[in-house]
Amino acid sequence: MSQATTTATLSGAETDIGTYDYIIVGAGSAGCVLANRLTADPSIRVLLLEAGGKDTSPLIHIPVGYAETLKDPKVNWLYQTEADPGTNGRQHVWPRGKVLGGSSSINGLLYIRGQRRDYDIWRQLGCEGWGWDDCAPYFLKSQNQERAGLDGHATGGPLNVSDVTQKHPVSDAVIQAGVEIGIPRNDDPNGENQEGIGYYQLTVKNGMRCSAAVAYLHPIKQRPNLTIRTHALAHHVIFTGKRAIGVQFSVDGDLLVAKASHEVILSGGAINSPQLLQLSGIGPADLLRRHGIAVKVDLPGVGQNLRDHYVVGMRYRLKPGVKSVNEMTKGLTFVGEVLKFLFQRKGLLTLSAAHIAAFVKTRPELETPDVQYHILPATMDQKKLFDEQKMVLEDRPGLTIAPCQLRPESTGRIEIKSADPSQHAGIWPNYLADSLDQQTIVEGLKIGRRMAQAPALAGLIEAEMEPGSAVVSDEALLAYARETGSTIYHPVGTAKMGRDAMAVVDPSLKVIGVDGLRVVDASIMPRLISGNTNAPTIMIAEKASDMILAARGQSSQAA
Template identity: 45%
Template sequence: MSADFVIVGGGSAGCVLADRLSADPSCRVVLVEAGGTGTSFLVSMPAGYGKTTGEFGHSWHYHSAVEDSIDQRRMLLPRGRGLGGSSNINGLLYVRGQHADYDTWSNLGALGWGWSDVAPYFRRSETYAGGGDALRGDSGGLRVEEVSHRDATNDAVLAGFRELGVPMARDYNGADQYGAFYYQTTIHEGKRCSAADAFLRPAMRRPNLRVITGAHCRRVLFDGRRATGIEIETRRGVETIAAAREVLLSAGAYHSPKLLMLSGIGPAAHLQAMGIPVLHDSPDVGENLQDHYILTMSWRLRSRSYSYNRELGGARLLWNVLRYAATRKGPMTIPVAQTGAFVKSDPALQAPDIQFHCLPVTGDLDQVMDGGKATLSNFPGLTLGPNVLRPESRGRLRLASPDAQAVPDIVHNYLEAEADRRLSLRAMRMARELVATRALGALVDAETWPGSQCTTDDELLGYARQFGNTGYHPVGTCRMGIDTRAVLDPQLRVNGVIGLRVIDASVMPRLVSGNTNAPAIMIGEKGADMIAGGH
């Protein structure tokens, strides 16, 4: 089999690439995806993420190596598997980050990726229910709507932020991120809008686009230094697909660096130790790994307060699923957080440095940490998940084995940097300040996690280490730049070889101030334009 472009991975960025490249009928495109078609009721129903993130069918279900900086825990690290990738199992929040994030990228050597360069691609990819303007799109495939299911507890959260002096944000994805809000989501008419729904499925009618599911890419093939195709493993065995023009890796921040290393591009000593012939010594492949770290805290609400603890358990859950199936409305349409805020740890700051995720539901955190599944508390509850927006801790990914199916060795080093610990403490104390406001205090009975006995810096940090969670936003492992160690040049071409690019969340030099689905889609849009321009 052969094509002009071979795309590896049908996730957030890969789906956009397949759509944009195959829009040219003279261009033959093949996309290979290790998982399945990505279609199921649980993927489509927004609250289905509660189940799909922990399942092997829809998620890779990796664990990190032992993380010394968080009490020797091994963090569960779900990534989406199947057409749509992580946009199939994500929490559905639509967040672009701050304009300054992209100007920082540019300053770090990602030339051509400043805010004014990337803004048109965010705009092009979406249709925003709030209407189009200079920044917001009105004709893109990705549907973006504000949370539809609202309640008194979330209203009180927003009133609490107002009491603390945090303004209501007019549009946190517009000119200024600062403020509190009901989240914008990738939900349309009650259904998840994944990258596959938005971009890939409409393009699959084209005769020049071929999508192959159940195909695990093992490595990129080379003739000298030119990428000529890929090797895939399917149920039929091992096959090759030839790429006449380019191979494009969109396998995500864990799998794209893994594939580069399996193909001989990475830190030479590590590749030699794995018995892989070195094609190009690229020391930063797998380095620079960044993620948000969510500091989950929860409260028991007074008995009459609104929460999802009642709605998502027992007979009410069944009723709500049936209601959803019939009407596409109700509690099963909720994203992972309904309300939130981008706040400043110090009012003198120019831009927010802490994000809040707020949802009126609580579970037993002990069980989450043990097996990745939460048991709902049998009382109404509220969870606040603040996180530091631009963490300084850096992790890395290495091969654990030359076997293409093996789980890589991933360490995030959460909370390792002193600045991250300091800001995390501030974020947790701000959560308590929010709950102590008149508006929210009237609904709250008691703090359940970590509990009011936990007061000193040491106690709070101890809790953060034991119970903090991945923000599900790994990026940076195939960083673009212009320095000699950069994995990619700013056109996303892999340094040291020809005919190979990486186009997904791994290319970010630095984590953006927010969730990463919209930025990954933007990278797919801009990457496709760069390819079209170059050929």
């Protein structure tokens, strides 16, 4: 059922499709992991509900296809935020996966875990059992690291992690330029020390995307104890008293009900999980009453604490004769790249959202990096990008250096705008509201410019297109950031874990104030981690799977 379809079109009678041990709402990065790990026990029956469709499109599986899927409404919800004051009243498009694998099926394929410090801060915020030493084993459990000899990595897990299939001379020059301005060379940003510059690693296997669906769901989807329903839009969680016992959902206009004998697990992500909690009567009481929803639990933190990485691009025109990725998409060169992919699984079609990772400190007194760069020897046609949301490479050679602040202080919110589950929730990102965020992004732009001016790159660059040489002062750089930046697709925190008054789940990820209901996805992060969020979300689900199975064992022993 499309989310544009209203509930008024549904047939009146509910159909009960039966009882399962667990119902998982959302087959994204977390839901696929849960489905795999829970059904490894053949006695456990699981229903996995996904509002999107199957991940059959070739553009999902060819890595560079993300340039198309990031704007394709068939596999992407393409949420639109409310007007955002911190970015000159602009509305931002937030791509989220509408397909098996969720956003891992449409993301930029970058594998980053974050810093040890991120998780130790979670523990200090009251999330016992979520420090780095607690989480690290689950990163290892999930991983199949192709590069040999890396400390702190593992092989044998479902999620394949590999090096880029083809380096690029301009990207090599970027690394050298970073070293020239004092950024250390670092070929493993997922190691003990994140600071430095080097090539990203990717969730790619044999030249193809390794989404959560490919890694965790496809190998086990034929298990008899797993039922997968696509195009299944969850309406609300069903309760008996304060215990969750099932989910009401719709498929193609039919209203269905499924029961859960053990737990309902929400894995819809930072937008959909708080929306479903609110639709189910769990959230800020005033908001729920305003939409005619009976209050089950007045939980003010539901939908609050929204954090996202805000990225600002700097574009450079390379000199004539310097080759970039732009020209690889044209004419006979592109034909050659297609053939290279078909026969070698290498080259342009295996390209990720960025080649080079740089993690830097904007202030010397910082303990760890506070800015991440996504750097690619390519430039987008800005008019098509802003006017049509199309990622089209320019004809002439270019380079993009794009910083984002790793740990933003600004927080936004997610709130339902209707009791109708088919209507998108409101998204208020509240970018750059905090003065530290403003200062950090300005410093990030300055460091990016220093990199471009270093000897290794300066000889390749014809001109700085954006922000442009006239944009020099802190005020002008901040104005540029407000006018041109946007999401890099990492929303978290809207059902945060903790012990304080704004917590939504406790450290076992159980929703506070009710029984039989957990949230397992990026929304539980109390603070945004220092990097891309896919690998940490998979880690969360790996850890949650063990907690759920342990609780089941304890329940059986008690019985």
